[in-house]
Amino acid sequence: MLHLCCHVVRNLGAKGSLGKGGSLAWKQWCAPAVPVSASRAAWRALQGSAARAKDNIIIMGPPGAGKTTVGKIISCKLGLPFIDIDDDILEKTWNMTVADKLSEIGGEKFIEEEGKVLLHFSANESVVSLTGSNPMHTAGMQRVKQGGIVVYLDVNTEDIIQRLSKMKVTRIVGQGPGVSMREILRYRQQFYEKWYDTRVLCGAGETVDEMVEKVLKALQRYQDSESETFVSTRSNLLDKDGSDTDPKFFSDVVIEGLAPDGGLYVPRSGLLKLTPGEWLRMVDMSFPERSQVLLENCIHPADIPASELNQMLNKAYADNFACPRIAPVRHLKRNQYVQELFHGPTASFKDLALQLMPQLFAYCLPQTCNYLVLVATSGDTGSAVLNGFNNLNEVERQRIAVLAFFPEEGVSPIQKLQMTSFKEGNVKAIGIKSDFDYCQNVIKQMFCNSKLTGYLAVEYGTVLSTANSINWARLLPQVVYHSSAYLDLVRQGVIAFGDPIDVCIPTGNFGNMLSAVYAKRMGIPIRKFICASNQNNVLTDFIRTGEYDLRNRQLSLSNSPAIDILKSSNLERYIFHISDGDWQLVKELFSQLDREQYFKIPNALLERIRTDCLAGWCSEEECLSAIRHVHSATGYILDTHTAVAKVVADRLQDRTCPVVISSTAHHAKFAPTVLQALKFQDATGSPLDQLSLLSSLGSQPPMHAALLKSLRGSEKQKHKVCVANFDSLSDEVENVIQDSFLKAY
Structure with missing residues (x-):
């Protein structure tokens, strides 16, 4: 095996080489390109999670994940010693094979005994391959984690089962009678997710070389905590030597919100793009699990460690959502699907x-x-x-x-x-x-x-x-549900991964639309973004003409008030991206908008927008008619914003692929208008009376219980x-x- 490792190193070429002998310490190999700023170091100290350089690389994962194979190759590439906990620690401590020890004392006691061994484990600047059951012993893992970065090899379950079958492994530690291999692997996942510092998500059938490359990239990203900075859409923020004058990190932009120059923060290097194999791994995941994977790729662990993010997500998407799938996709009619984004406590996509x-x-x-x-x-x-x-x-x-x-x-x-x-x-x-x-x-x-x-x-x-x-931080989580909609269509068998879809989004401030654009940049195959407006159709005019014109335009109150907006803040981010980060252009355009209530983008940018986007708008009469006709045909009640998107999708989408319509609010939030659309003669009375009337229809989606609860006692x-x-x-x-x-x- 060692010969194989060194053969791989010799054939790395310039990209993977560490220089003569390949013996640079891995910390030096992963050294940040940007010096650690005093402000960031102080921030880490305040948070109690300072980004310290850890000595060991600790490979963790289930049996059959490839920990030993991957670990040996990485040790060769980085010129570090390799330690296998099974062979080099447990068997030498017990003076017997692991299999014999397990047979002698049984599964539960085995986990305790190997955990005790870890309590005395010590190593420096080594690559360490854990056993599959080490993470199930809390004290032992705490000891190991103190000395290194824990890398979780998150490998496809089917790949693991095939490997274990070839190795003639029929049972693993902790697997009781009547428990399948899939069940015990699923059970163990909670322990792996508790301890890792960085995850390596492996697609089905990935080779060892591909896994090793991912591990090295994950280590480099983890150690280079200063590389993922943010810039304003209106300024460069770079010194003459190309370094940040005042680097902004995720922690900074969450707190500041708006950049000091009035611009909006965006990641300097964009968002990481996932491979098709990585997306396919998420098809069968829950919404919180998908969120964890995607947000880990967008938030550096120096800002939010994976374990902290996991706790936040479990709290955010727990029993406060009425639907267990959080943001489910449901078939409406023909090639149209609605993504229900309103199951949260306040009944809207927000x-x-x-x-x-x-x-x-x-x-x-x-x-x-x-x-x-x-x-x-x-x-x-x-x-x-x-x-x-x-x-x-x-x-x-x-x-x-x-x-x-x-x-x-x-x-x-x-x-x-x-x-x-x-x-x-x-x-x-x-x-x-x-x-x-x-x-x-x-x-x-x-x-x-x-x-x-x-x-x-x-x-x-x-x-x-x-x-x-x-x-x-408000915009980023929205990327998840657009990605999740596509994955749900794959899971339902509507499409295969790689097939295109369109999305149609009722939008006024452009944030919901922009988050779909980011999902595409991360690898979701969205063909067209369809922007749906009401009579306040400044975005429609802009996407069609390239002119953003507020002169003599008055905001008109409508039945879809969440999109009654004329100044679309997130359009600034979109123009920044399609202009390849031309902050001077963005600054000029939006300064002109403030002065003159007007700007026009260059024709080249307009052509880029037209490649990606379609735009239309819907009258009040068309909105009410859509609610009525959809209910009559399907028994489903649209809210007034989703109805706007439905009208525009009917008008602009060519039906050659599925279209996902973002259902941004529960219809009960707009009860008087919905009742009017459904031709109820007596729609007066209190909001609770109106909700009761809607509930009596027995239509889909059902009444929003949390909304009802929040309104009781608040009417006066x-x-x-x-x-x-x-x-x-x-x-x-x-x-x-x-x-x-x-x-x-």
């Missing part, structure tokens, strides 16, 4: 991000100040943000408060009741006598007002942040309404800070 984002935010916070999260909402974001941050633990709520601004006349009655039902604690919503665009603009003005931010920092030790989709509550004035709203910001933080002192 829950998919905002049950997770507050946890990410709280984890990344430095301990030195308080944070006020400002949110502009056209309806759904508000209640989702308030709910998500209200669910933080008591210690976190003492340092984080939320203030949501919503247009007083621009949300549905039920949306307003949801937001204003939060009366105590760290969250509050205020109605503004204006539209959503004003709410969004005034928050941006507050961020850019150094006098205000400086005063809040000095007087109250409070920093402003945001949870709108301008915050990267009053809330604060303010005029659209910067100074008045700044005073409200100060009041919330005083109420939230001064009481805690």
